[in-house]
Amino acid sequence: MSIHKLSLCELQKKFSAGEVSAAEIVRAYALRIGQVEPKVKAFVTQVKDAASAQAEALDRHLKGWRKTKPLTGMPLAIKDNLCTEGVATTCSSRMLQHFVPPYDATVVARLREQDYILLGKTNLDEFAMGSSTENSAFGPSRNPWDLHRVPGGSSGGSAAAVAADECVAALGSDTGGSIRQPAAFCGVVGLKPTYGRVSRYGLVAFASSLDQIGPITKDVRDAAFLLNAIAGHDPMDSTSADRPVPDYMKALAKKDLKKVRVGVPREFFAEGLDPDVAHAVTAAIEELKQLGAEIKEIQLPRTDAAVAVYYVLATAEASSNLARFDGVKFGLRAKETKDLLDLYMKTRQEGFGPEVKRRIMLGTYVLSAGYYDAYYGKAQAVRTLVCQDFAAAFKEVDVIVTPATPTPAFKLGEKSEDPLQMYLSDIFTISVNLAGLPAIALPCGVSRGGLPIGMQLIGRAFEEETILRAAHAYEQATQWHLRKPVIR
């Protein structure tokens, strides 16, 4: 079998057994990227030469001594809002087009400690603001299943790269669905861990009370494998949780769902849901039942408030976080400015794209004097209600199942002129971030038009093991993850 078609765990097994060298792996991926990248456009930056040199050094070092770490020699792609020392980190923004970080994000440092191989930095909606990668300053990525459609966003480059076999796995970030929605659109697995499970140090901040880093992979086992590498407390991120990290691979041992109570929230199956998505997710729920799960109808009555809450809180936090881009210490600086204020205003005018400006404007407005209580305070209070809904539901059930997205991947340009419609495409993923819960998106069917459909499994805080177990049992029973796109 071709190297690029293997899963992370399969490739790792072959590599640690000495059946394949790091140089062979990098060559295989360079060939694959050369074939499909001109069509898919998943990467902002590729690091071919460094990857080859690193692979050869690894092979020399390992000769006759093959005690590898879990990710040694594994070719990964990293979303371009995660700092990589010495490798440009652009956030797909003109503001950071030439920014080369002086340090690694903690997740990247953890991969590096295991001698992983960086293949490149993947495209995103500028500063992770968007649901299609169309907001990238460097042009959109394409969905490998249909090049006229979006891969989703904001981690669209990572999801497209995994789906197109341009890397064995990738990291993304998820503020309102930015791992799960593109994973669903591209037919791969995307895991957003619990808020606090993974350090965000070195992740360019968008909305700090919501952002979380997680894996995008070819199957559920790989997601558990990669989560093992990145999870855990970090003194450099005071919001990272200081609690033990289990071995997530052990969660996959149970092959059935006996004694697992699965909740189906009726609010997620209301009007606006694409019939193909409804059909696929309904069939998936039946499959979970066959595997032994107890299916219960539940209610999350404040679900329809989530998008409104999110677009107040996320933009408010973003307007504050993005204040640092002022043209002084790093990033773009506008030329020919008359004073410091002019330098700030022109730099930000030139450096930010339309969606980022729109969100900074909205966030500044809702935080401004006279509107703070009506918008920001109100949204924080309704956030509490959304959290209460989940808390009540998780007294009755262990896992909640929903569609990951209301529709399969939409066409390029279809929603880009209408910000509100674009925001509403995240309606099934956003509430999970508001409550800080872990959730996984995985393939569960295909539309009549041949596009992947994803379902979402949501768990209690720090119970990634439960959703990984359920997702893995489902995946083993159905095998949707083995479908591959024909890229043309």
Place this chain on the structure above:
Amino acid sequence: MNITREDVEKVATLARLHVTESEKAAFAKQLSEILAHVEQLSRYDTSGVEPTATVMGQVNVFRDDVVRPSLPTEKALANAPEREGDGFCVPKIIEER
């Protein structure tokens, strides 16, 4: 909520963002639409509901005050748009009289 061009100008100044005439018109329309959607939040009774700023429930996280290595000057200045010696260079801030 109807956002006017004047509102856009005021907010843009607060956000330190220069906006063009066409952006003013577009933002006024788009922000009005988005805020109209946000106004559905008034349907929810939140009297007596504590606001959620973070789900972690942390208050302050302390560490020991010990000296650790920090970013060397050259590395810190490597991305500077303009530097002078060991500093970042910016336009003059204090006006001459």
